[in-house]
Amino acid sequence: MWVSCSRWRLFVRRCWSRECQETMLCALSLFFVCILSACAFVLPVDLLLPLAAINGFLVLHGLARRGSIMGVVKLGVIQLTITLSLYLLLYGVGHLAQGAVVVGRIMLATIPGWWLCITAAPERIGEVLSAFLPSKWAFVVAASLSLLPYMAEEVREIYQIQCLRGARITPKALRNPKNWPELVYCVLFPVLIQLLKLSRQMAVAAQSRHFGKSTRVTHWHSPRDKK
Amino acid sequence: MKLLELDGVSFNYGSQLAPVLQELKFSIGAGQCHCVSGPTGSGKSSLLNLLAGVQNRPHEGEIWRHSELITGLVMQDPQTQLLRQTVGAEVAFALENLGIPAENMLPKVQLALRRVGLFLRLDTPVSTLSLGQKYRLMIAAQLVCEPHLLLLDEPWAQLDDHGVSELLTVLRDLIAEGMALVLVEHNAAAFTDIINHYWQLEAGRLSAGIYTVRDTPMHDEPTRYRGSASHQGKVLVSAEAFDFCFDGCQPLFRCPQGFQLHAGEIVALVGANGSGKTSLLKSIAGILSLKLRIPLKVLGRKPKLGVYGGELGLLLQRSNRQLFETSVLTEMQFSLHRFGLPKERAEQMLAELGLMMLAEQSPHKLSYGQQHLIALASLACLQPKVLLLDDPLAGMDKHYYGKVWYLLKRLSAQGCAILMSSHRVVEHSAVSRQLSLYNGLLTETIFAMDERDVG
Amino acid sequence: MKKKLPLSLQDSLFIGFCATLLVALTSMLRLKLGISGHSMFLMSFFYLICYGVLGRFGSMIACGGIAGLVAMALGVGKGGPMILLKFILPAIAMDLVALLLPLTLSLHWRCMILGIVGCMAWAVKVALSNVLAGMAFDVVLIQWGASVLKGGFFATLGALLVPPVLHRLKAHDLLHRDKF
Numbered sequence: 013m014w015v016s017c018s019r020w021r022l023f024v025r026r027c028w029s030r031e032c033q034e035t036m037l038c039a040l041s042l043f044f045v046c047i048l049s050a051c052a053f054v055l056p057v058d059l060l061l062p063l064a065a066i067n068g069f070l071v072l073h074g075l076a077r078r079g080s081i082m083g084v085v086k087l088g089v090i091q092l093t094i095t096l097s098l099y100l101l102l103y104g105v106g107h108l109a110q111g112a113v114v115v116g117r118i119m120l121a122t123i124p125g126w127w128l129c130i131t132a133a134p135e136r137i138g139e140v141l142s143a144f145l146p147s148k149w150a151f152v153v154a155a156s157l158s159l160l161p162y163m164a165e166e167v168r169e170i171y172q173i174q175c176l177r178g179a180r181i182t183p184k185a186l187r188n189p190k191n192w193p194e195l196v197y198c199v200l201f202p203v204l205i206q207l208l209k210l211s212r213q214m215a216v217a218a219q220s221r222h223f224g225k226s227t228r229v230t231h232w233h234s235p236r237d238k239k
Numbered sequence: 240m241k242l243l244e245l246d247g248v249s250f251n252y253g254s255q256l257a258p259v260l261q262e263l264k265f266s267i268g269a270g271q272c273h274c275v276s277g278p279t280g281s282g283k284s285s286l287l288n289l290l291a292g293v294q295n296r297p298h299e300g301e302i303w304r305h306s307e308l309i310t311g312l313v314m315q316d317p318q319t320q321l322l323r324q325t326v327g328a329e330v331a332f333a334l335e336n337l338g339i340p341a342e343n344m345l346p347k348v349q350l351a352l353r354r355v356g357l358f359l360r361l362d363t364p365v366s367t368l369s370l371g372q373k374y375r376l377m378i379a380a381q382l383v384c385e386p387h388l389l390l391l392d393e394p395w396a397q398l399d400d401h402g403v404s405e406l407l408t409v410l411r412d413l414i415a416e417g418m419a420l421v422l423v424e425h426n427a428a429a430f431t432d433i434i435n436h437y438w439q440l441e442a443g444r445l446s447a448g449i450y451t452v453r454d455t456p457m458h459d460e461p462t463r464y465r466g467s468a469s470h471q472g473k474v475l476v477s478a479e480a481f482d483f484c485f486d487g488c489q490p491l492f493r494c495p496q497g498f499q500l501h502a503g504e505i506v507a508l509v510g511a512n513g514s515g516k517t518s519l520l521k522s523i524a525g526i527l528s529l530k531l532r533i534p535l536k537v538l539g540r541k542p543k544l545g546v547y548g549g550e551l552g553l554l555l556q557r558s559n560r561q562l563f564e565t566s567v568l569t570e571m572q573f574s575l576h577r578f579g580l581p582k583e584r585a586e587q588m589l590a591e592l593g594l595m596m597l598a599e600q601s602p603h604k605l606s607y608g609q610q611h612l613i614a615l616a617s618l619a620c621l622q623p624k625v626l627l628l629d630d631p632l633a634g635m636d637k638h639y640y641g642k643v644w645y646l647l648k649r650l651s652a653q654g655c656a657i658l659m660s661s662h663r664v665v666e667h668s669a670v671s672r673q674l675s676l677y678n679g680l681l682t683e684t685i686f687a688m689d690e691r692d693v694g
Numbered sequence: 695m696k697k698k699l700p701l702s703l704q705d706s707l708f709i710g711f712c713a714t715l716l717v718a719l720t721s722m723l724r725l726k727l728g729i730s731g732h733s734m735f736l737m738s739f740f741y742l743i744c745y746g747v748l749g750r751f752g753s754m755i756a757c758g759g760i761a762g763l764v765a766m767a768l769g770v771g772k773g774g775p776m777i778l779l780k781f782i783l784p785a786i787a788m789d790l791v792a793l794l795l796p797l798t799l800s801l802h803w804r805c806m807i808l809g810i811v812g813c814m815a816w817a818v819k820v821a822l823s824n825v826l827a828g829m830a831f832d833v834v835l836i837q838w839g840a841s842v843l844k845g846g847f848f849a850t851l852g853a854l855l856v857p858p859v860l861h862r863l864k865a866h867d868l869l870h871r872d873k874f
Contacts, residue, residue, distance in 0.1 A: 049776070053826035098833045110830070117827035125776055137767050145763075148703065149756075151322075152710035153763055158324055160714055160768075161366075166560070167715070172526040173561045175545055176553050177617075178577030182545060189851065196739070196855045201563050201862060204743065205603065207711045208868055210319055215704035217320035219293045220312040221333035221380060224703065228338040232331035234362050235345060295702075565865060603866035 038136035045124040052120035057113060060120065067120050070127040079130035088119050147229055155214060163210075167203055174198040240269045242308050242388050242419055243290065248300035249443075250282075250289060259285045261443040263300070267388060272410075272420040274427045276450040277440035278636035279607040283423040286440065287312060287390045290421060311381025312390045315397060317373035320380075326352070326368075327361030330380050337384070351383040352376075355409050370512040371402030375409060388419045395426045396633050399511045399662040403429055425450075425636065475625050475656045476500035476523060479534040483515055483522075483681075491515040494681040497534075498674055500625065500656040505647060507665040508658055510676030516660035517555070519681075520627045523658070524553040538624060549578035549621040554628045558614035562602040567594075570602050571617040584620040591649075592616060592642055608639035612646075619646050626650060628659040644669065701756070705748050713760035716740040717781075721770045731844035734784075734816055737761075738809040739852035741785055745808070746801070746860040747869060751793060758785025779819050787815035801857045809853025810846055817841035 048070075051063055075081060092115045099111035128137070142150040175182060179198045180191045218224075245265040251258040259282035267273060267290075277283055288294040289302070291312035314320055323329040330348045339347070348361065355375040359368075368376060374397060381389060394406055410433055414420055422430055427437060427449050439450040479497040482490040492515050500506060510516050521527035523535065525542030535542055538550055564570040571585035589595050592612065597605065602613055611631070618626065631643060647657055648669050659665065664673070673684040701709070720733045740761075744753040762778035770777065791811045795804050821838040825831075863869045 053823070094837065095829070095833060098836055099830070102832050103830065107830070110828075111833070114824070114827045114829040118823060121823060121827070122776070141763050141766065148700075148706060149760070152706045153760055153767075155322060155707060156710035156714040156760065156764060157767060158321070159711065160718060162318060163711065163715055164718055167719070169555055170560050172521075172524075172544065173553065173555060176524065176526070176551070177561065177574045178549065179573075180577070192735070192851060193855060196859065197563055200739070201859055202560050203715065204712075204859065204863070205866075205868060206560060207708060207715070208747075208863075211704050211707035211711055213314060213316070213319040214322070214707050215702070216288060216293045216312070217314065218322060218332075218703060220291055220310075221322075222336040222384070223332075225336055226338040230335050230338055230341055230344075232328045232335055232344055232348075233341050234325065234327050563862075565862060601866045603868060 034133065034136050035139050038132045039140045041128055041132050042137065042140055045128045048124040049121040052117050060113070060116065063120055064116070067123045070123055074127045074130045077130050079126070081126070084119070084122060084126050087122065088115065091115050091118060148224070151218070151223070155218075159210070159214075163203075163207075166206055167199065170202050170206075171199050240305070241266060242269055242305045243267045243310075244301075244303040245289075246301045246303070248289070248298055248302060250285060250294070250296070250298040252296065258443050260289070260298075260440075260445075263445045265438070265445060267419050267421065269387065269419050270414060270417045271435055272414055272422065272430075272433045273436040273438060274422045274424055274430060274434040274449075275438045275440055275445070276424055276427050278450065278638070279425075281440045282443055283440055284314070284392055286445075287314075287392055287421065287423055290388070291390055305387070308388060309384055309386040310388045310390060311378075311384065311386035313374070313377045313381060313392065313394075315392045317370065317377050317397070320377055321365050321373065324365060325361065326357070326359050326363045326365060326376060329365055329376060330383050333380060333384050347383050351379040354382055354413070355379045356405065369402075371398050371405055374398060374402065374406065378406075378409065382413075386418070388421070389413065390421045390423075392423050393425065394422070395424055395429045401511060407432060473502040473654075474499050475502055476535070476537050476658070478536075481533045481535075482531070483519065483529075483533065484531055485518075485529065490679065491518065492676055492679045492681050496683065498681070498683060500658055502624070502654045502656050503651050504671045505651050505657045505659065505669050507670045507673045508660040508676060509664055509673055510660070510662065512662055514676045514679075516662075516676055517629050519676075520553065520555075520629055520658065520660060523625075524551060524627055526553070547625075549574065549580060550624045552618035552621060552623040552626045554615055554618055554626075554631060556629050556633065559603075559607065559610040561614055562610060565601060566599050567602050567605070567613055568598040570613060571620060574617060574621055578621060580621060584622075585617070588616050588620040592646070608636050611635065612639050612642055615643060615646060619650055622650075622653060623655055626655050626657045628657065630660055630662065632659075632661065632665070701748070701750065701753070705750075705753075706756070708747065709744055709753060709756045710760050712740045712744055713757045714764050716757075716761050717765045717768060717770055721768075731841070732848050734809075734813050734845035735848035735852040737781070737784060737816070737852070738788075738805075738812050738849040739855060741788055741812060742805050742808060742853055742856040743859065745788070745792060746805075746856060747863070751789060754785045754789040754792070755782070758782040761785075776819075776823070779822075780816065783819050784812035784815040787818075788812045801860070802854065805853040805856045806850055809849040813845040813849035814842055816845055816849075 048063070048066065052060075055063055071081060092112070095111045095115050096108055099107050142153055145153065171181065179194055181195045181198060185191045186195060243266070245263045248260060248263040248265075249258050250260040263286070275283055275286060285294065289298060291310045292304075293312065321329060322332055327348055330351050331344045334344045334347060352359065355378050357372060357375055357379060359372075365373070365376070374394060378389070378391075395403060398406060407430065410420060410430075414433055420433070422434070424430060427434060437447060437449045438445050439448045441450065477497070477499045478494065480495050481497070482493050484490040508516050508519065518527055522529065522533055523537055523542055525537070525544050525546065532541075538547060540546060562570055564573060568585055568589070571588065572582045574580075575582050575584055586595075586598070589598055594609075594612070594616075597609065597613070602610060605613065615628075615631065632640060635643060644667060647659075651657055651669065658674075675682050675684050716736050719736050741754040741757055744757045758781045762781035765777045765781060788808045788811055792804070792808055795807065817838050820841055821834050824834045824837060829837075860869070
């Protein structure tokens with residue numbers, strides 16, 4: 013009994029590495045954010061104030077982590093303007109407060125998501141989400157994420173080459189939707205061809221390394237994890 | 240011991256398409272090294288996929304495999320085969336898929352890395368490795384399963400000379416250990432030390448022999464062929480002394496003397512993989528913005544994307560990426576149309592290169608060599624004043640290699656300044672100067688013209 | 695449409711790459727253009743490309759799901775977990791409606807209908823949160839209508855570009871499908 017307990021403890025200690033801790037913390041944050049966002053919609057009005065206080069802490073924490081709140085503020089202002097104008101037009105001044113509460117709720121549902129983006133490392137969020145996916149799709153997500161810099165570079169290079177070839181796809185030219193088809197033909201179309209090729213190459217690369225052969229897949233733990 | 244045998248194997252990518260491989264007969268034994276050479280698009284990569292057993296389409300004929308045969312395949316571009324973020328995880332990927340317990344992985348991973356001479360920390364990010372290291376990492380990722388047969392696709396074109404010599408050492412040891420090797424390679428000469436069987440694949444048929452890039456002498460005209468004298472001396476690109484560094488980083492390289500590009504000359508920019516050749520070309524074209532700007536003047540202006548119109552051309556690697564039109568002719572006319580130049584130039588250019596039969600074909604149905612030439616020709620018919628080419632000779636077979644040089648010499652005669660990068664010294668009489676980029680230093684090498692003309 | 699399952703690894707990777715590119719381009723264009731509703735242009739384009747290239751039920755849902763996950767993992771957008779809904783709702787609607795559309799209908803019309811359906815579902819996500827927040831029904835409806843109009847323009851534009859692109863891919867022998 014004692015032996016199995018100590019083995020269990022050893023196992024737990026091994027698993028409880030720094031990265032595991034971060035992943036666990038991220039999973040908890042994700043859960044917390046979902047609960048907070050849901051609360052913004054379901055709580056009665058008199059409980060919104062405590063919720064706003066919690067969100068206030070999240071904002072302060074996010075700002076302390078050098079997050080930019082401007083996007084959320086912009087969203088709030090636009091939402092407030094549109095909603096209040098519509099309430100004013102449709103129902104008169106008496107219902108403005110009601111409209112403000114609605115916008116408040118929407119903002120309270122948005123802030124936790126903003127906070128999560130700032131505090132949790134994106135790859136940890138990806139790891140948590142991948143845990144719920146079948147192994148093939150988890151691999152696809154991981155491969156797509158790790159290839160993102162390569163893809164971004166491909167897109168950039170193709171875009172630049174076509175700009176040099178005289179294509180009307182400079183940021184200024186793209187303000188006119190007339191030129192959007194040119195962007196699709198000159199850039200997106202060659203990029204799609206590259207993606208088709210890339211997916212074929214990566215599938216061959218993975219299959220040549222026995223991907224999908226065994227139903228029981230194990231996971232590599234870097235030696236650093238085991239310390 | 241025989242490991243694998245092909246008997247009368249034919250293969251195609253669609254019932255209506257021409258067969259890629261026809262009636263192949265081929266046998267591989269333990270400890271042997273076979274080299275298959277052939278022009279681009281001849282089906283070499285398809286053959287490797289077939290040997291590796293990862294070709295999903297059906298084939299005709301018989302493929303016999305030893306019951307315990309394990310094959311390992313390393314394709315051309317290591318970048319598209321990297322599936323994980325760290326060195327250890329990358330090598331362990333195959334073990335994960337085979338369900339090997341995590342505690343048994345470490346010694347296997349370490350051994351595989353040792354066998355390819357990579358002595359790195361297991362948590363080293365893959366992105367920090369050089370191309371040569373990445374290629375060896377891909378070999379380690381296959382060796383970890385202890386394959387009996389290793390298949391390599393065109394390592395020479397990918398690696399610089401240092402990378403090739405590193406790879407040769409690794410391969411020699413593996414063959415000595417009894418592993419069989421099949422190399423698909425344009426330039427078989429680089430691996431003569433280890434090859435015992437030569438094959439050439441042409442028009443889908445396999446026969447004994449070597450197909451090399453430069454097995455026929457190029458009818459080069461002497462350097463003096465270039466351009467009329469009136470173009471000479473006119474400086475089109477000039478840079479004062481500079482340090483080339485990406486934002487907040489150590490300099491990638493230094494150029495203590497600066498450099499110039501004159502009208503009508505072809506200059507080679509030679510350096511190892513990752514030395515900064517492409518970045519320099521991009522900076523000259525104005526598509527790479529650096530915090531610390533290079534004191535560079537191109538056609539009398541500071542480089543900026545789109546300011547030169549048709550006067551500056553840039554051809555990056557894998558130039559088939561830029562093709563998008565439905566026919567070769569419209570592809571070539573695209574820039575002419577955009578820059579308001581006569582469209583007839585496209586037809587004239589095709590006729591001059593003897594490629595009129597391709598005019599109405601889809602550019603994506605052409606071979607790599609043809610695509611590359613079409614991309615280059617569509618720049619050439621703009622008659623640019625400055626042409627920047629990133630490794631334009633990589634992976635070219637002898638036929639198109641000659642045509643590329645014809646085009647370059649023709650442009651140079653019209654007064655175009657051409658700067659072409661390469662990871663090997665460009666041995667061609669039309670090259671007048673070389674900018675060498677080694678050990679973080681960009682310096683100029685002037686060839687002794689008399690020597691070259693004699694050679 | 696064929697209902698063969700599961701997707702091959704190559705097809706799955708293609709979907710994954712399309713989804714990732716969609717997210718990356720959406721965030722890049724947001725910085726450059728700053729026009730609201732433009733995300734529907736790329737969304738309808740990439741979802742319909744998956745629909746055209748693979749021709750299977752579930753390809754758009756897979757693309758939307760991965761795009762949502764990737765967007766969350768990359769920290770794109772302001773809404774956190776809500777971004778998952780933004781990407782997956784249009785995909786689900788489009789895939790379901792694609793099942794109902796007759797294959798005899800021309801690809802142009804199918805793409806356009808699916809693009810608009812996707813846009814309506816995209817606007818539903820906003821409407822849903824508005825309803826949950828207790829917004830008056832009239833206001834929800836007006837806002838939803840405005841979103842549909844705004845996004846609809848971009849979605850239709852994106853959708854209309856899909857058939858020529860698919861035909862080009864086919865003409866270049868890059869697709870192995872006989873019919874869309």
